[in-house]
Each structure stands twice: as structure tokens, then as C-alpha cells.
Amino acid sequence: MSIVSVGTQEGEGTPLLSYGSLAASMFVVGACVALSKPLAAVFPVFLLGWLRFGIGGVSMLHWLRRPAAEPAPTPRVRLLVFLEAFIGSFLFTVFMVLGVSYSGAVAAGVVMSAIPAAIAVLSRLLLREAIRPRVLAAIACAVSGIALLALRRPDSGGGPAQGGEGERWLGYALLFGAVLCEACYAVIGKRLTAVLSSRRISALMNLWGFALMLPAGAWAAWTFDFGAVSWTVWGLLLFYGLASSWTVWLWMTGLRRVQASRAGVFTVMLPVGSACVGVWMLDEPFGGPQALAFGLALAGLLLAAWPARPGRAGARGRR
Numbered sequence: 001m002s003i004v005s006v007g008t009q010e011g012e013g014t015p016l017l018s019y020g021s022l023a024a025s026m027f028v029v030g031a032c033v034a035l036s037k038p039l040a041a042v043f044p045v046f047l048l049g050w051l052r053f054g055i056g057g058v059s060m061l062h063w064l065r066r067p068a069a070e071p072a073p074t075p076r077v078r079l080l081v082f083l084e085a086f087i088g089s090f091l092f093t094v095f096m097v098l099g100v101s102y103s104g105a106v107a108a109g110v111v112m113s114a115i116p117a118a119i120a121v122l123s124r125l126l127l128r129e130a131i132r133p134r135v136l137a138a139i140a141c142a143v144s145g146i147a148l149l150a151l152r153r154p155d156s157g158g159g160p161a162q163g164g165e166g167e168r169w170l171g172y173a174l175l176f177g178a179v180l181c182e183a184c185y186a187v188i189g190k191r192l193t194a195v196l197s198s199r200r201i202s203a204l205m206n207l208w209g210f211a212l213m214l215p216a217g218a219w220a221a222w223t224f225d226f227g228a229v230s231w232t233v234w235g236l237l238l239f240y241g242l243a244s245s246w247t248v249w250l251w252m253t254g255l256r257r258v259q260a261s262r263a264g265v266f267t268v269m270l271p272v273g274s275a276c277v278g279v280w281m282l283d284e285p286f287g288g289p290q291a292l293a294f295g296l297a298l299a300g301l302l303l304a305a306w307p308a309r310p311g312r313a314g315a316r317g318r319r
Helices: 016-040 045-059 075-103 105-112 115-126 133-152 165-192 198-222 231-255 260-280 288-305 310-318
Strands: none
Touching: 016 045, 016 231, 016 260, 045 075, 045 198, 045 231, 075 165, 075 198, 115 133, 115 165, 115 260, 133 260, 133 288, 165 231, 165 260, 198 231, 231 260
């Protein structure tokens, strides 16, 4: 067996690099979520999003040019790129921020633990991908690990919002909307990787994200005192913009050779990355429950990425 690739249902063999790209993408996304806490204390949410897409877009400008070997995008492909940016970037951010404000950070972690299952279901309905028992077990491990982590981690946001029961349920609904946005992001991305390069998808998504954030971001920038921002915060913003934008390229690179339902398991790395940054940089506690959650997350990743036996892979390919 090659050390570079493993036989899977995807066909020609899925490189370990693809699995690494998926895991790294979600880990960095989680890290950026944690790092956004000090940034959100300085910048308004829409201004922060606008600056983030602007920084990422500038770093990827040279990827906007269509390669000679790549066919001109059809109207359907252009629509998918817009939907990927609108649903997977813009709406996801809005739903997440508002959902947390109404329900609290702990509730957000629990609800977002449904992302792997949502991706698996949506990929089955829209992409007709089979969900093997081992992938189902991996999803169960991922959901259990993230839920345990979310339930045990302290709520740094001070608990649920001070509103009534109706507002809390509105928060849950918004968070579930964010889950569906993330699932759509994975499924639409799988469609796009069949016709566009990972670089072009990343550059176009950043461009659309910048355009969608422009009205609210520019409005917030009009009255914002940029001179009061320290150089340390500017440096953190630069890292945040570059890292969070390049996660799209990592995700699309891995998704090109991996089924969307299987790739969804790797979203378990999002809260893992957030927790690691919280422990190492924000002095959040780490104990037995967190260790158990990480163990479940690792078990889910191993179940999803472990190579299938050549005999079984070949039998599936002949069916």
C-alpha cells in the first residue's frame, strides 16, 4: 500500500494529503473563531468581516485569472459560486453571531455538533452519496465529542442572553440555520471542485464575500476610529484575514478527492481548534472531559480516513 494514498470509495485512491487538508482547514477555522473574540471586542462584526474578506481577497488576486485549460464558467457554475459565498460565508456568519447572542455559547457548541450529520444527510439527498456504516460511526463519534466538549467548556460569553424563552428558541433556530449553511457549503463545494480549481473557488468566494459585506462594513467603517487600534490588534487582524481565507483553499483541495459525507466528519476539528487556542492562548481550563472529547474526535477521524481493504474496495468498484 502506498504511503501517499489509500483506497477508498472515492475511486482512484484518496491521498492522505486530502484528509490532511480537510482536517487542517477546520482546525484553522476553529482557531480563527477563538482568535475572533479579541478582534470582535475592537471591531464591529460587519466591519471585521469586511476587513477579513478584503485581506484574504488581496492575497488571492492572482488566482482570479482563469487558467487557459479551464473552460469558461457556465451561468450555472456562476450561480453555484455565488450561493457558496452567500450561504457558506455571509449567511453562516450572520446566523452564528445572532444565534450566539440569543442563546449563548454553550448552546451554540451543542447545536453546531450536528454539522457532520447534516452534511451526510444533505450529500445523500443531493449528491446521491452512499453513507457506509463506518462513516455513520465516525459521524456519531464526531457529534458525541463536540457535544461533550461544548457541554463541559465554560461559557465565556456569560451564559444565554437575558431575553425570554422565545428569544432562546429563536437563537436555537438561527444556530440550526448556521448548521444548514455549513452543510450547503460542503455540498456545493463538492459540485464546484468538479469544474473549477481550488484556487479559483477560493479567490471568487473571497471576492463575493467582500462584496456582500461591503454595505454594512462600509457603514460601520464610516464612524469607526481606526486610529485607536493598536499595532498588536492590526497584526492579529492580518493573521486572522489570511488564515481564515486560506482555509477555503485547504477545504476545496481536500474536498476534490473526498466524498462530501466523509469530508463532513472532519468538521469535528473546528471546535477542537477553537478549544486548543482557548487553552494555549486564552487560559481556558483543560481537564478530563475535554480529553475524552478529543479522544472521540480522533476516533471519528480514524474511522473516516482509515483505508478500506483492497478486496472490499475492488468489490464496490465492480458493482
